Amino acid sequence: MTDQVAESEITSLPLSDGGRYVYCIIRSDRQREFGSIGIGGGQRVFTVAYQDLAAVVSDTPIVIYDPTRENVLAHEFVNETVMREHTVIPMSFGTVFRSEDDVTELLRSTYQAFSDVLEKMQDKIEFGLKVLWDRDKVVATLERENDEIRRLKDEISRHTTTSTYFARMQLGRLIDSAMEELSSRYVSDIHEALKPVAVASRSNKPIGDRMILNAAFLVDRAQEQAFDDRVKETSRKYEDVLAFKYSGPWPPYNFVNIKLKLEKAD
Amino acid sequence: MGLLSNLLFFPVTGPVAGIKWSLGKVQKVVEEELTDDTAIKQDLMELQMQLELGDIDDDEYARRESEIMGRLRDVRAWRERLGKATSGGPVRVARDTDEE
Structure with missing residues (x-):
C-alpha cells in the first residue's frame, strides 16, 4: 500500500462516520447508488x-452550506437525477444531519407523512413559469393606444393644462x-390556458420589477x-x-409542505 | 401618591422612561434588521434572474454573490448571538421532551 492510499484512507475515515447531507426522500426497498454527484465536490x-x-x-462534514449557485446547482442536479426513476419529496437546501442514525430517525418518525405525500405526488412533476415584460415598451404602447393616457400626454406636451405638475401626477397614476x-x-389568461393541463398551480412573489408572473x-x-405544448402555444401568442x-x-x-420537527444538533 | 409622588420625588422618571422606551424600540428594530434575511434572499434571487436573462456575466455574478453570502453569514451570526433559530447547519429530529 502506498503512502498516498493510506493518506486518503485517513482523510475519508472521519467523513464516512460523519454527517449526511439529505437531498430528498423516495420510496425504495433496496440500496441505491446515484454516482459521485453530491454537494461539496462530487x-x-x-x-x-x-x-x-x-x-x-451524501457524506458531508458538519458545515453550513452557503446557497451559492454552485451548491444550489449540485443540490438540484442530484434531485433531477433521482427524479428520472423515482417520485421524490425534496428536502430544503442545506439540510445536514449529524449521523446516519439521525437520518433513520427522521424516516421513522415521519414515516406516515412521507408515505402519504409520496402517494399524492406519485408521477407528478413541477414546472416553473416566469413571465416578464418590458416596462418601457408597455408604457409606450399604452401611451399610443389608451385614449385617456394619450390625451393627457398631449396636453402636457402642449402645455395646455393649467398645472403641468398635477397633470404629470395624474398621468403617472393612470399609467x-x-x-x-x-x-x-395577462396573468389570468395564462392561468386559464394552463389550468386544463395542470393538477395544481401556485403563484409566488415576482422577482424584480420586470416580472409579472412567477408560478x-x-x-x-x-x-x-x-403542458409543454400549451406553454409554447401561449408564449407564441x-x-x-x-x-x-x-x-x-x-x-x-412548491407542492410539498411537510413541517419537519427538526432541531439544531450541536 | 401616584402621579404626585412621581412629580415630587422622581422628577426624572418621565424622560428616563421615555428614553428607555425608545431605546427598547430602537433595539428591536435593529435586531430585526440584523436578523431578517428575507431581503437578502430576495437580492440573491434577483441576481440569479439577472444572470439567467444575460444582464450580467459570470464574473459580475460571482462578485455580487460573494457579497450577498457575506451578508447572509452576518445575519446567521447575529441570529446565533441573539439565540434565534438559524437555517442550515446540522439538525436532528426534535425529540419530544414533555412526554407525560
Missing part, C-alpha cells in the same frame, strides 16, 4: 433506508393602474407533453409583449 450519492422509504444522501390591469389580465405548476407525467421563462421538470418543491 461526493458519492446513496440511500439510507427505513422500511420501504429511503433518504438520498400605473392601466399597467396593473394589463398585467393581471409553479404541478403536472401529471402523462400530461407533460400537453404573446411573443411581442411578454417573455416566457419556462423551466423543469423539478421535484414538487
Whole structure:
C-alpha cells in the first residue's frame, strides 16, 4: 500500500462516520447508488433506508452550506437525477444531519407523512413559469393606444393644462393602474390556458420589477407533453409583449409542505 | 401618591422612561434588521434572474454573490448571538421532551 492510499484512507475515515447531507426522500426497498454527484465536490450519492422509504444522501462534514449557485446547482442536479426513476419529496437546501442514525430517525418518525405525500405526488412533476415584460415598451404602447393616457400626454406636451405638475401626477397614476390591469389580465389568461393541463398551480412573489408572473405548476407525467405544448402555444401568442421563462421538470418543491420537527444538533 | 409622588420625588422618571422606551424600540428594530434575511434572499434571487436573462456575466455574478453570502453569514451570526433559530447547519429530529 502506498503512502498516498493510506493518506486518503485517513482523510475519508472521519467523513464516512460523519454527517449526511439529505437531498430528498423516495420510496425504495433496496440500496441505491446515484454516482459521485453530491454537494461539496462530487461526493458519492446513496440511500439510507427505513422500511420501504429511503433518504438520498451524501457524506458531508458538519458545515453550513452557503446557497451559492454552485451548491444550489449540485443540490438540484442530484434531485433531477433521482427524479428520472423515482417520485421524490425534496428536502430544503442545506439540510445536514449529524449521523446516519439521525437520518433513520427522521424516516421513522415521519414515516406516515412521507408515505402519504409520496402517494399524492406519485408521477407528478413541477414546472416553473416566469413571465416578464418590458416596462418601457408597455408604457409606450399604452401611451399610443389608451385614449385617456394619450390625451393627457398631449396636453402636457402642449402645455395646455393649467398645472403641468398635477397633470404629470395624474398621468403617472393612470399609467400605473392601466399597467396593473394589463398585467393581471395577462396573468389570468395564462392561468386559464394552463389550468386544463395542470393538477395544481401556485403563484409566488415576482422577482424584480420586470416580472409579472412567477408560478409553479404541478403536472401529471402523462400530461407533460400537453403542458409543454400549451406553454409554447401561449408564449407564441404573446411573443411581442411578454417573455416566457419556462423551466423543469423539478421535484414538487412548491407542492410539498411537510413541517419537519427538526432541531439544531450541536 | 401616584402621579404626585412621581412629580415630587422622581422628577426624572418621565424622560428616563421615555428614553428607555425608545431605546427598547430602537433595539428591536435593529435586531430585526440584523436578523431578517428575507431581503437578502430576495437580492440573491434577483441576481440569479439577472444572470439567467444575460444582464450580467459570470464574473459580475460571482462578485455580487460573494457579497450577498457575506451578508447572509452576518445575519446567521447575529441570529446565533441573539439565540434565534438559524437555517442550515446540522439538525436532528426534535425529540419530544414533555412526554407525560
